[in-house]
Amino acid sequence: MEFLKKYIKRYLSRIILMVILTILVAIFTLLTPIIFSFIIDNILQSPSNNIEIFGGISQKDGLIYSAIIVVAINLLLALFYYLRGKNNAILGDSVVLDIRNDLYHHIQLLPYDFFVKSDSGELIQKCTNDVDMIQRVFSNQLSEMVYCIMIAGCAMCYLFYLNFNLALLAFVSIPIIFVFAIVFFTKMQKRFLASDDADARLVSKLQEAINGVRVVKAFNNEKYEIEQFDKRNSEYREITFKMIKLLGLYYSVSDLLVYAQIILVVIFGIFAVLNHQITIGDLLIFITYETNILYPIRQLGRIIADIGKVSVSAARLKEIMDQPIEDQTTGIDHNITNDIVFDNVSFDYGNGIKVLQNISFNIKQGSVVAIMGTTGSGKSSLVHLLTRLYDCTSGKILIDGIDIKNINRKSLRKQIGIVLQEPYLYSKSIYDNIITSDISDNDVYESCKIACVHDVILSFKEKYKTLVGEKGVTLSGGQKQRIAIARTLARNFKVVIFDDSLSAVDTKTDKDIQENLSKLKGITKIIVCQRVNSAANADLIVMLDKGKICEIGKHDDLIKANGLYAKLYDLQNKVVGGLTNV
Numbered sequence: 001m002e003f004l005k006k007y008i009k010r011y012l013s014r015i016i017l018m019v020i021l022t023i024l025v026a027i028f029t030l031l032t033p034i035i036f037s038f039i040i041d042n043i044l045q046s047p048s049n050n051i052e053i054f055g056g057i058s059q060k061d062g063l064i065y066s067a068i069i070v071v072a073i074n075l076l077l078a079l080f081y082y083l084r085g086k087n088n089a090i091l092g093d094s095v096v097l098d099i100r101n102d103l104y105h106h107i108q109l110l111p112y113d114f115f116v117k118s119d120s121g122e123l124i125q126k127c128t129n130d131v132d133m134i135q136r137v138f139s140n141q142l143s144e145m146v147y148c149i150m151i152a153g154c155a156m157c158y159l160f161y162l163n164f165n166l167a168l169l170a171f172v173s174i175p176i177i178f179v180f181a182i183v184f185f186t187k188m189q190k191r192f193l194a195s196d197d198a199d200a201r202l203v204s205k206l207q208e209a210i211n212g213v214r215v216v217k218a219f220n221n222e223k224y225e226i227e228q229f230d231k232r233n234s235e236y237r238e239i240t241f242k243m244i245k246l247l248g249l250y251y252s253v254s255d256l257l258v259y260a261q262i263i264l265v266v267i268f269g270i271f272a273v274l275n276h277q278i279t280i281g282d283l284l285i286f287i288t289y290e291t292n293i294l295y296p297i298r299q300l301g302r303i304i305a306d307i308g309k310v311s312v313s314a315a316r317l318k319e320i321m322d323q324p325i326e327d328q329t330t331g332i333d334h335n336i337t338n339d340i341v342f343d344n345v346s347f348d349y350g351n352g353i354k355v356l357q358n359i360s361f362n363i364k365q366g367s368v369v370a371i372m373g374t375t376g377s378g379k380s381s382l383v384h385l386l387t388r389l390y391d392c393t394s395g396k397i398l399i400d401g402i403d404i405k406n407i408n409r410k411s412l413r414k415q416i417g418i419v420l421q422e423p424y425l426y427s428k429s430i431y432d433n434i435i436t437s438d439i440s441d442n443d444v445y446e447s448c449k450i451a452c453v454h455d456v457i458l459s460f461k462e463k464y465k466t467l468v469g470e471k472g473v474t475l476s477g478g479q480k481q482r483i484a485i486a487r488t489l490a491r492n493f494k495v496v497i498f499d500d501s502l503s504a505v506d507t508k509t510d511k512d513i514q515e516n517l518s519k520l521k522g523i524t525k526i527i528v529c530q531r532v533n534s535a536a537n538a539d540l541i542v543m544l545d546k547g548k549i550c551e552i553g554k555h556d557d558l559i560k561a562n563g564l565y566a567k568l569y570d571l572q573n574k575v576v577g578g579l580t581n582v
Helices: 002-010 012-044 059-109 112-117 120-162 164-170 174-211 213-218 222-274 280-321 379-386 409-415 430-434 441-450 454-458 477-489 507-518 555-561 564-581
Strands: 340-348 354-363 368-373 394-399 416-419 495-499 524-528 540-545 548-553
Touching: 002 012, 002 059, 002 280, 012 059, 012 120, 012 280, 059 120, 059 280, 120 164, 120 174, 120 280, 164 222, 164 280, 174 213, 174 222, 174 280, 213 222, 222 280, 340 379, 354 379, 354 394, 354 540, 354 548, 368 379, 379 495, 379 524, 409 416, 416 477, 430 441, 430 477, 441 454, 441 477, 441 507, 477 495, 477 507, 540 555, 540 564, 548 555, 548 564, 555 564
Parallel strands: 368 524, 368 540, 416 495, 495 524
Antiparallel strands: 340 354, 340 394, 540 548
């Protein structure tokens, strides 16, 4: 429960108020049977019309006064119920609001590698189901636990005061019911967790199916996906249904124990009344209090077990909060003005397999550098090192002669922009996907013109206000890439990385964008690409193969070298020529 300590301290005053209001609810709940007991024993069974306890008033007036007292007690009880419910709701919602904000803030600051290795469905499940479980504790179960303890304690004390022997009989099954509840719900924790895990797998499958709907449609794979979802859904239903059946068995057995205990009290209570050991009013109190005690005690076992479950939820959330956040501030703020140098850089993802090996080359300020290579040659890994999504495992990356590790990430990412091959567009308008507080409308339009998408946007009915759908699903791949390029260019980065972000546009548009980019002076452009045409006009072309530089130079020099680049050039020209002849 370490995770919850700071939230308990933060809302300690509301927790104390909850305890006070719950105690008042318990006390006033127990007062009503005492008043009715008094009415039966001292008013209804009074031998004369004058009731001495009320100063000699009539039986009728005694009933009226008693009714007023009962109404007053219940009005106060209703008020305390209302205040307790309101306080509990504020307490639960406030704690959960803080937990969600803290979680989201922390998740946003986690390093990129965390998300690569995490299952998104499980992460979402933790941030929803586990948080909801904690909310139930603060908004209901803590209060109910205090109520159970308070009402059972007060009732037991008063019943022992009325008749010790009958009180002993009244509580004979309480330890059995309580222990039964504790043992049962402790054993059930594994089933609760199994149900939660099955739910997480179901959510993950649903998310996967929605995100991959284009692939499903393209391969006519709906039947398979339905079968897979049905399998996960059936698994979740089976696990949860078994859990519900066991819960039904528990409540049936515990109800049998409760009713058996009440019947026992009624039978022996009648004999006690006949033997003048207690009054009829006292018997009413015994029967009423018995119900008030047994059901809360049964519920107390469930609450204690659920609090145990909450400890699991809190531990799962603590796992996220314990993940070290990405250090974005350590290091200097540096204004990029000069060259970028890769000096014998090597990198692996922590598994010992080198993705990049001994990479060395210079990127002149304001130049265009193309990174090419075979699939899996480390092109994307190379550019990710520049924004410090990862740090190189050996060697150095120098910016203006300063080791990139000595420059804080926040400063770097303000100056180095990246356009991904699979850009993420939010379910907003095109305009809202590009604009930020420090960008003017003119910046938006100019960046779209450079990305050759301005005229396309104007052709839409709603123009820049066109909603693109989640992940830009309503746009073509090329349109998404160009809007993503515009979004990056609008921010005036000093270094812009295009990570195969022109792969979905046609050759002419690619050429037009390249020409527009060449007019942007003072900006260093790094283009990761597969097309030779995209790299031909670059100031420097770096060819990677199996994580190593196999060729480096300008287009003409690499053609003359007759290496991998030249072969790729010939292959692509033959393909284009073949398609033209067709």
